[in-house]
Amino acid sequence: MKLRILFCRTLICTLALVASGCRSIPTNSGSDIPHLRKQGTATQLIVDGKPFLALAGELNNNSATSVEHMQPVWSKLVERKVNTVLAGVSWAQMEPREGKFDFTVLDGVIRDARSHNLRLVPLWFASWKNSLSSYPPDWVKKNFERFPRAQIVGGTWPGTTISEVPRTPVVGSMSIELLSPLSDANRDADARAFAALMRHIKEVDGREHTVVMIQVENEVGMAGDSRDRSPLANAAFEGPVPKELMDYLQAHKDGLIPEFRQVWEAAGFKTSGTWEEVFGQSRVTDGIFMAWNYARYIGRVVEAGKAEYPLPMLVNAALYGIGRGPQPPPSGGRPWDLVMDVWKAGGPQIDMLSPDIYGESDYPGFCAKYTRPGNPLFIPETRSGPGAAARALYAFGRHDAIGVSPMGIDRYPQPDADLTGTYDLLAQLAPLMAEHQGKGTMSAVLLRSPDDPPQRIQLGNYTLEVAFLNPQKTLGQPPPPGPVAAILIAAGPEEYFAAGSGVTIAFSPNTPGPPHVGLATVEEGTFINGRWVPGRVMAGDDDDEGQYVLLNRPSGCCSLSTSTKTIQHITLYRYQ
Numbered sequence: 001m002k003l004r005i006l007f008c009r010t011l012i013c014t015l016a017l018v019a020s021g022c023r024s025i026p027t028n029s030g031s032d033i034p035h036l037r038k039q040g041t042a043t044q045l046i047v048d049g050k051p052f053l054a055l056a057g058e059l060n061n062n063s064a065t066s067v068e069h070m071q072p073v074w075s076k077l078v079e080r081k082v083n084t085v086l087a088g089v090s091w092a093q094m095e096p097r098e099g100k101f102d103f104t105v106l107d108g109v110i111r112d113a114r115s116h117n118l119r120l121v122p123l124w125f126a127s128w129k130n131s132l133s134s135y136p137p138d139w140v141k142k143n144f145e146r147f148p149r150a151q152i153v154g155g156t157w158p159g160t161t162i163s164e165v166p167r168t169p170v171v172g173s174m175s176i177e178l179l180s181p182l183s184d185a186n187r188d189a190d191a192r193a194f195a196a197l198m199r200h201i202k203e204v205d206g207r208e209h210t211v212v213m214i215q216v217e218n219e220v221g222m223a224g225d226s227r228d229r230s231p232l233a234n235a236a237f238e239g240p241v242p243k244e245l246m247d248y249l250q251a252h253k254d255g256l257i258p259e260f261r262q263v264w265e266a267a268g269f270k271t272s273g274t275w276e277e278v279f280g281q282s283r284v285t286d287g288i289f290m291a292w293n294y295a296r297y298i299g300r301v302v303e304a305g306k307a308e309y310p311l312p313m314l315v316n317a318a319l320y321g322i323g324r325g326p327q328p329p330p331s332g333g334r335p336w337d338l339v340m341d342v343w344k345a346g347g348p349q350i351d352m353l354s355p356d357i358y359g360e361s362d363y364p365g366f367c368a369k370y371t372r373p374g375n376p377l378f379i380p381e382t383r384s385g386p387g388a389a390a391r392a393l394y395a396f397g398r399h400d401a402i403g404v405s406p407m408g409i410d411r412y413p414q415p416d417a418d419l420t421g422t423y424d425l426l427a428q429l430a431p432l433m434a435e436h437q438g439k440g441t442m443s444a445v446l447l448r449s450p451d452d453p454p455q456r457i458q459l460g461n462y463t464l465e466v467a468f469l470n471p472q473k474t475l476g477q478p479p480p481p482g483p484v485a486a487i488l489i490a491a492g493p494e495e496y497f498a499a500g501s502g503v504t505i506a507f508s509p510n511t512p513g514p515p516h517v518g519l520a521t522v523e524e525g526t527f528i529n530g531r532w533v534p535g536r537v538m539a540g541d542d543d544d545e546g547q548y549v550l551l552n553r554p555s556g557c558c559s560l561s562t563s564t565k566t567i568q569h570i571t572l573y574r575y576q
Contacts, residue, residue, distance in 0.1 A: 034212040040438025042400035043376035051434035054403025058086035067108035081423035091126040092137040149175040152225035191304035202309035219318040222332025226286035248345035283329040290333025295346025302349040337369040356381035389422035390485035397444025397487035425565040431530035449482040460490030501552035514574040
């Protein structure tokens, strides 16, 4: 009887597989949903069992609040070679009355993204958006006694940073339109709504995995002052630093961010006391205090959401400028790299802190800062337009980025040819890049202008010198406008792939043997479904008579366009 039952069950399963086209039936087990996985020094986003590079774009803030508004947008996103869309989800729209949820618009956005074969990263615009509280529902905004606001003293309003030129001087204290992160009522209302959101996403998308990550809140921090000055906040600031934070700092003392460790050290490495006793009397301490309270608040919101559906979750940061005078204090608790340790201690449920990088000169520095200590790099906002393509290549190649997302991708009527070409190239390279992430066999170079000196990178058995293409190597034509970039992959002892445009690459040995290096074969080609398909074989003018790899000079003409990307496969040899 048992054998008969087993046979029947097996037959039913087999028939089910046949009926489904011989595809396995997806389940909702934790390993099937999008998740993060370590590979060497890299962290990969795994979607449907494979590493996924988010070639993303962020919509304007309110584009996704209307299904009708989005109808003509979807095809434009596909045309731009985007595979992932960052789209705002408004708490006010989703929970117009307390406990009464309306997911109609969200369902339409998920459905339409899926129908265009696009992945989705919802941005939870809830308690805070750009350091203010414009997205909570009316029942929260109007009940300021139940849901208290932050207060500022001696700051400016409506300035967004403590360093802005004063606009309207504040006398005494005043409440601002910013929910206090020290309020349990504020936190719990947000967490309940977020849990409902994640529960619903699991119900409507738990099998299809259109939604791959979640951004929780947006660019949090104080507006107009260095910290919340409300009675609730003042009492906490004058009290002891929480034991949880002190325990974390002591346990990780030797690995703390150096700038943060110096602040603690300057105050005497105290292990208990008030905030000013432990960290000193300065605006830096205000920022540390606010960072802890934002991290605790958002960590609890993330925890509530992950209890329903544990997708990877990030918090993004509006940044300061690198090299523009003295390093500023960690303003108002923003998740800057300076207080990354405080955020990790207060919000361990948060998977990554993500920089919104708009300054072109700041880009390499912030990519490096936000990959320490072990923080995965995802750039939810960056500038569109000139240079966006080169910066994307650099982030993916040098820092194993999970994704890059120019802001306002739906803002421009015509696609950015440079970015579209780069996203097409990255989509081809994605399987090869995933194989090499975190193994020390992939890197990238970003050159901002023809005046930048060449960069030398040790990769595999060779040192690669990457420089701007110059007029001599472009048959008298001017060099391409900057910035330019290239991804470099050591695929074997004498084998490389190079992808990008606007650069020359020379090889020199870094292992014992003959001193000279020759280009054995250089072939241009494409990857189709992860398989290399050779095209032109490059020699003569196209590799400077075997001296350099040239990315990218079209054969048979003298013009150069950085919007045309190329992938080249190179093999090398050594000789006396």
